[in-house]
Amino acid sequence: MALLTRYVWAELSADERAALMARPSDSSDAFEVAAKILAEVRAEGETAVRRYAQELDRYAPADFRVPVSELKAAADALDPEDAKAILTAADAVRRYHDCQGYKSYSLETWSGGVAQRRVTPLDVAGLYVPAGTAPLVSTLVMLAIPAQIAGVGRIAVLTPPMKGAGPDRTILGAAGLLGLDEVYALGGAHGVAALGFGVARLPRADRIFGPGNAYVAAAKALLAQTPGGAAADLPAGPSEVIIIADDSADPDFVALDLLAQAEHDRLAQVVLIAFSERFIGLVERALKARLDGLPRRDIALSALSASKAFLVRDEAEAVAAANAYAGEHLIIQTADPEAICGEIRHAGSIFIGPWTPEAAGDYAAGPNHALPTAGAARAYGGVSVEMFQKTTSILRFDGHGAAAIAPTVERLAALEGLDAHRLAMAARRIKAEEEGL
Ligand SMILES: NC(=O)c1ccc[n+]([C@@H]2O[C@H](COP(=O)([O-])OP(=O)(O)OC[C@H]3O[C@@H](n4cnc5c(N)ncnc54)[C@H](O)[C@@H]3O)[C@@H](O)[C@H]2O)c1
Numbered sequence: 001m002a003l004l005t006r007y008v009w010a011e012l013s014a015d016e017r018a019a020l021m022a023r024p025s026d027s028s029d030a031f032e033v034a035a036k037i038l039a040e041v042r043a044e045g046e047t048a049v050r051r052y053a054q055e056l057d058r059y060a061p062a063d064f065r066v067p068v069s070e071l072k073a074a075a076d077a078l079d080p081e082d083a084k085a086i087l088t089a090a091d092a093v094r095r096y097h098d099c100q101g102y103k104s105y106s107l108e109t110w111s112g113g114v115a116q117r118r119v120t121p122l123d124v125a126g127l128y129v130p131a132g133t134a135p136l137v138s139t140l141v142m143l144a145i146p147a148q149i150a151g152v153g154r155i156a157v158l159t160p161p162m163k164g165a166g167p168d169r170t171i172l173g174a175a176g177l178l179g180l181d182e183v184y185a186l187g188g189a190h191g192v193a194a195l196g197f198g199v200a201r202l203p204r205a206d207r208i209f210g211p212g213n214a215y216v217a218a219a220k221a222l223l224a225q226t227p228g229g230a231a232a233d234l235p236a237g238p239s240e241v242i243i244i245a246d247d248s249a250d251p252d253f254v255a256l257d258l259l260a261q262a263e264h265d266r267l268a269q270v271v272l273i274a275f276s277e278r279f280i281g282l283v284e285r286a287l288k289a290r291l292d293g294l295p296r297r298d299i300a301l302s303a304l305s306a307s308k309a310f311l312v313r314d315e316a317e318a319v320a321a322a323n324a325y326a327g328e329h330l331i332i333q334t335a336d337p338e339a340i341c342g343e344i345r346h347a348g349s350i351f352i353g354p355w356t357p358e359a360a361g362d363y364a365a366g367p368n369h370a371l372p373t374a375g376a377a378r379a380y381g382g383v384s385v386e387m388f389q390k391t392t393s394i395l396r397f398d399g400h401g402a403a404a405i406a407p408t409v410e411r412l413a414a415l416e417g418l419d420a421h422r423l424a425m426a427a428r429r430i431k432a433e434e435e436g437l
């Protein structure tokens with residue numbers, strides 16, 4: 001039985017191609033469920049948070065905040081090799097993100113008129129670290145490092161408990177190692193709502209960062225549209241990867257790269273773009289062989305059921321399919337991957353050649369792994385230092401500058417029929433003229 005549903009790109013109509021770009025989470029109940037949870041948390045506050053914490057995760061302690069002493073103890077209890085791997089990854093992530101950040105600047109846009117941009121960090125950032133089916137320690141690193149580089153005033157980490165137990169000890173230990181002191185054992189849409197509205201003794205985050213399952217992603221998106229709710233970083237839901245591989249690629253590498261994303265979530269999606277039926281067959285054979293040894297085989301199999309293989313005739317078709325998909329990750333394993341890479345317009349992160357598995361980027365290569373899904377790569381990049389900053393523009397005009405800019409402003413205000421605007425400028429011009437400026 002074929003594991004990947006096959007399509008011949010050239011035989012698909014434009015409508016069929018567009019329909020095939022849908023993600024499994026598009027048709028889930030996530031938005032309805034998250035909207036209900038958000039509304040209840042908004043109306044009832046802590047009571048609703050506790051109810052969902054109990055119902056969904058069977059864990060509702062008197063205080064969701066993990067004591068700082070526990071973070072320190074968990075850090076001390078880490079296996080030294082685990083601690084070393086976390087710190088080594090953090091170092092590469094820090095070096096990559098150190099090159100980022102908005103710059104403040106100032107210039108004279110008019111003679112006598114100075115325009116300035118001031119960059120400031122967020123006061124409160126909420127970091128969501130997924131742990132529903134796997135404790136993503138690496139996500140903590142990916143979110144904490146850019147927040148620290150930006151100089152965020154207060155960093156509150158949210159991570160769901162393991163069902164019926166407390167939060168994952170490695171995540172707590174990593175928080176301790178990274179110098180974080182505010183962690184809440186709460187997750188899902190109810191956790192996002194608690195942090196986004198500031199209930200159950202959580203701070204109200206200015207912006208919530210981080211990936212999560214379809215419920216978490218929906219909650220972040222809905223919260224950002226709710227008056228008084230926290231802003232969101234980007235749409236980062238169930239993982240996805242699209243691989244362009246020609247016959248020169250190693251089918252086993254390709255199969256493993258597909259499985260590495262399929263194992264994240266039943267609603268994850270993996271897509272193969274290949275140049276021959278034969279190669280798709282080889283990848284499927286490798287998939288079957290590798291699936292059997294995987295502890296998360298069932299999850300991967302579910303994800304594969306919504307996954308696809310597109311057969312293309314040439315690189316132009318491969319590029320068209322990849323750009324239409326606008327995937328979170330794009331892996332290119334062809335004889336000339338750089339040529340294809342140059343043509344890609346929409347992808348969260350690109351991995352070039354046989355020696356660059358996505359797993360390297362997921363953990364320790366440097367770039368951020370919190371990336372746009374569901375086609376959002378058309379409009380967003382991954383989490384960055386800039387997202388933890390905001391900019392304020394500042395203007396300073398003297399009388400000479402006011403006189404210089406006034407004719408333009410008065411004319412445009414008149415064009416828009418906004419007379420108070422025109423008069424506000426004209427009054428300055430007249431005064432400046434009276435003073436001989
Ligand atoms: N896009 C990215 O950058 C990126 C990065 C890493 C991980 N991910 C994705 O993050 C996700 C992690 O998912 P996860 O589930 O393991 O952890 P999670 O922390 O995102 O979600 C777990 C929580 O979801 C809630 N939940 C579970 N089932 C629910 C239901 N039926 N209704 C309402 N709430 C429910 C529970 O409270 C649970 O604790 C995966 O989809 C993975 O692919 C994405």
Ligand SMILES: N[C@H](CO)Cc1c[nH]c[nH+]1
Binds near residue numbers: 371
């Ligand atoms: N592939 C995920 C982003 O979709 C990131 C991750 C974390 N751990 C392993 N992988």
Ligand SMILES: [Zn+2]
Binds near residue numbers: 239260261264362
């Ligand atoms: Zn991954």
